[in-house]
Amino acid sequence: MNAVGSWWDGVELWIAGLPFIPQVAVVLAVVVPAAAITAYVVDIMLSTLFDARRRMFRRETAANPVRPEEK
Template structure:
């Protein structure tokens, strides 16, 4: 863990030393990829949850 934290400190120092435009060019693809991945996972989870609720609701209607 200490090796990773030392590496991360070096990355932070390198990134903070870059000009703003370069920082943006380095950080934005990473942030956009993380946001896209999070949106895909949440969309899938929500879609499956809604599908399960519809299935449960329809099975309750069939019983009555």
């Protein structure tokens, strides 16, 4: 875990040492794809969850329901 912390500190210091424009470019190159991937994964997870919930709580319909106009 110390190795990961040391590596992250080095990356952070490297980004902080860059001029503003390259700093923004590097952050956007990492943050935009990470946010898009996160949004995609969350969308898939929620879709799966809601589909399962819909199947679980779906009301069963009668085989031959009687409609009011057919009485």
